[in-house]
Amino acid sequence: DSGxxxxxxxxxxxxxxxxxxxxxxxxxxxxxxWYQQSLDQGLQFLIQYYNGEERAKGNxxxxxxxxxxxxxxxxxxLSSLELGDSALYFCASSVxxxxxxxxFFGPGTRxxxx
Amino acid sequence: AQSVTQPDIxxxxxxxxxxxxxxxxxxxxxxxxFWYVQSPGQxxxxxxKYFSGDTLVQGIKGFEAEFKRSQSSFNLRKPSVxxxxxxxxxxxxxxxxxxxxxxxxxxxxxVKP
Numbered sequence: 001d002s003g004x005x006x007x008x009x010x011x012x013x014x015x016x017x018x019x020x021x022x023x024x025x026x027x028x029x030x031x032x033x034w035y036q037q038s039l040d041q042g043l044q045f046l047i048q049y050y051n052g053e054e055r056a057k058g059n060x061x062x063x064x065x066x067x068x069x070x071x072x073x074x075x076x077x078l079s080s081l082e083l084g085d086s087a088l089y090f091c092a093s094s095v096x097x098x099x100x101x102x103x104f105f106g107p108g109t110r111x112x113x114x
Numbered sequence: 115a116q117s118v119t120q121p122d123i124x125x126x127x128x129x130x131x132x133x134x135x136x137x138x139x140x141x142x143x144x145x146x147x148f149w150y151v152q153s154p155g156q157x158x159x160x161x162x163k164y165f166s167g168d169t170l171v172q173g174i175k176g177f178e179a180e181f182k183r184s185q186s187s188f189n190l191r192k193p194s195v196x197x198x199x200x201x202x203x204x205x206x207x208x209x210x211x212x213x214x215x216x217x218x219x220x221x222x223x224x225v226k227p
Contacts, residue, residue: 099208
């Protein structure tokens, strides 16, 4: 158990819908990361927050947005869902915002868009 | 642009045999390098990391990796594989000013009895 929690574990929805994925970082970690894992794209970095502020952005679609709240939990919002958005979405956390800090990964949320 | 290549998509080894998983990276500066393991239905777990210093790094579960700057490689090794090592392995490179990790496509390890 990494100490990072993600809810829900599974999510099945239809095209055009909107969903919210939630992540609670490990106690004491200030930085949160979102990654998408799909069969065709592999494991891709989406976005990073540090202490409530956006720190880095990767290949995140405009239909996707995220935020980190004052209690440090984070939410990833996916809207106008398409079949290709079906993937495993991981959240990770670390104490500091740079790569020389170990990132601890949650178990992921599996999103299926029908 | 930063990138990571894992040339082997799938590797099968016999239990007790040695293992080497290849990783090549492209990065402008001195890279932060990582190996993660993902068991079926699980998240990623860090096996080991390289930031600087000794180019041979030891990790958990008996794994080690060697950083070779001249070859832009960071290959993962284990002298004797156990059936429980069957999983997917990811090499990643990190940025020095953010936590962004760029992952390779992964190598699936199958262990034969």
